[in-house]
Amino acid sequence: MTTFHLAQVNVGRIVGPLDGPELSDFVAELPRINALADRSPGFVWRLVDAGGEDSTGLRPEEGDDLLIINCSVWESVEALRNFTYHSDHLRVLSRRREWFRRMREAHQALWWVPAGHRPGTAEAMERVAMVREHGPTPSAFTFRETFPPPNPAPNPTRVSAPAPGPAPVPDPAPVTQAGRA
Amino acid sequence: MTAEDSAFAVLGVLGDPVRRRLYRHVASTPGEVGRDAAAEAVGVSRSLAAHHLDKLVEAGLLEVSFRRLSGRAGPGAGRPAKLYRRAEGEHAVSVPPRSYDAAGRMLAEVVEKAGLDRELQAAARAAGAADPEAAAGRLEEVLEARGYQPFRDGGTLRLRNCPFHALADEFPALVCGMNLALLEGMADEEWTAAMDPCPGGCCVSLSKNN
Numbered sequence: 001m002t003t004f005h006l007a008q009v010n011v012g013r014i015v016g017p018l019d020g021p022e023l024s025d026f027v028a029e030l031p032r033i034n035a036l037a038d039r040s041p042g043f044v045w046r047l048v049d050a051g052g053e054d055s056t057g058l059r060p061e062e063g064d065d066l067l068i069i070n071c072s073v074w075e076s077v078e079a080l081r082n083f084t085y086h087s088d089h090l091r092v093l094s095r096r097r098e099w100f101r102r103m104r105e106a107h108q109a110l111w112w113v114p115a116g117h118r119p120g121t122a123e124a125m126e127r128v129a130m131v132r133e134h135g136p137t138p139s140a141f142t143f144r145e146t147f148p149p150p151n152p153a154p155n156p157t158r159v160s161a162p163a164p165g166p167a168p169v170p171d172p173a174p175v176t177q178a179g180r181a
Numbered sequence: 182m183t184a185e186d187s188a189f190a191v192l193g194v195l196g197d198p199v200r201r202r203l204y205r206h207v208a209s210t211p212g213e214v215g216r217d218a219a220a221e222a223v224g225v226s227r228s229l230a231a232h233h234l235d236k237l238v239e240a241g242l243l244e245v246s247f248r249r250l251s252g253r254a255g256p257g258a259g260r261p262a263k264l265y266r267r268a269e270g271e272h273a274v275s276v277p278p279r280s281y282d283a284a285g286r287m288l289a290e291v292v293e294k295a296g297l298d299r300e301l302q303a304a305a306r307a308a309g310a311a312d313p314e315a316a317a318g319r320l321e322e323v324l325e326a327r328g329y330q331p332f333r334d335g336g337t338l339r340l341r342n343c344p345f346h347a348l349a350d351e352f353p354a355l356v357c358g359m360n361l362a363l364l365e366g367m368a369d370e371e372w373t374a375a376m377d378p379c380p381g382g383c384c385v386s387l388s389k390n391n
Contacts, residue, residue, distance in 0.1 A: 088376045089376075090357050090358065094298060098299065102294075
């Protein structure tokens with residue numbers, strides 16, 4: 001049975017070059033925050049550049065030196081949400097306007113990938129484009145409106161009783177923030 | 182029944198002072214509370230506490246689960262205990278009607294779109310520092326009065342409730358950043374705020390500096 005993991009991408013337009021004074025605090029915080037992500041529950045993988053430490057060396061759009069990318073894979077939406085908003089990551093997130101220009105169009109996307117798949121920048125940028133074009137759909141969505149992982153194909157060879165505990169068939173309807181209130 | 186009528190019906194259940202004390206005790210306690218512990222905390226008999234706790238469950242203000250407190254299982258382990266915890270929903274009513282939540286949501290949307298995080302955090306920090314009780318060093322009382330439901334966990338103050346829950350859910354980066362700045366404004370140099378989520382509560386905890 002295929003297990004699905006959650007892939008995440010966000011792009012950001014930095015206010016100045018990475019080695020400039022405006023970004024110095026951001027660059028200084030990176031090792032600590034990346035290490036925090038790496039040891040967070042449900043973390044699977046994150047995209048790194050040739051340097052191997054982080055993804056700040058990657059430029060997802062050719063010729064655009066100020067657009068940087070962040071891409072990672074998690075076991076679930078909740079795992080990613082907990083790291084993003086409920087850990088020390090929030091401290092740097094709350095300083096986002098010091099380092100990044102506000103983008104008018106969608107700058108992030110979430111999508112389900114088969115466990116083991118490692119998305120590249122092209123695939124990630126495609127998903128951002130999908131959110132920009134169609135809004136949240138099961139193929140590319142946002143924290144505001146999430147979708148369950150694809151229905152796993154039934155395994156005909158399985159004869160044992162299903163494991164106890166909640167294992168409902170994923171609901172195809174969007175799980176919106178409002179719907180959970 | 183209109184939404185306002187149901188809110189009145191639910192909140193009317195809290196009109197009884199014993200029931201209200203029981204609700205407050207369960208709602209502000211981290212984890213689940215058994216009948217005996219709730220009765221003792223409020224100073225009433227076990228049977229009276231059980232009656233009121235079940236009324237609160239009926240109204241949807243508390244939720245219930247069953248668990249053997251002894252940790253034993255099988256025959257002879259006794260009946261599982263009925264345990265109570267705060268229910269998820271929110272109930273508010275105002276006479277005459279007021280919609281500060283709708284205004285808050287629209288304002289948050291605009292602040293988010295305009296990228297005014299820093300301005301919001303500065304305002305929150307200033308509002309926290311301007312609280313006269315906080316300035317007098319009575320942080321725990323201030324947090325209580327502002328609905329955070331603080332409780333002590335060693336030298337740390339944890340917050341059982343998030344007063345901005347629905348807005349924080351919708352605009353987490355903006356509203357949690359505002360909340361952190363507000364708490365840092367209220368905390369004097371004796372305390373340090375840290376991101377340390379309390380399940381179902383606020384993500385910030387405050388530790389006493391050495």
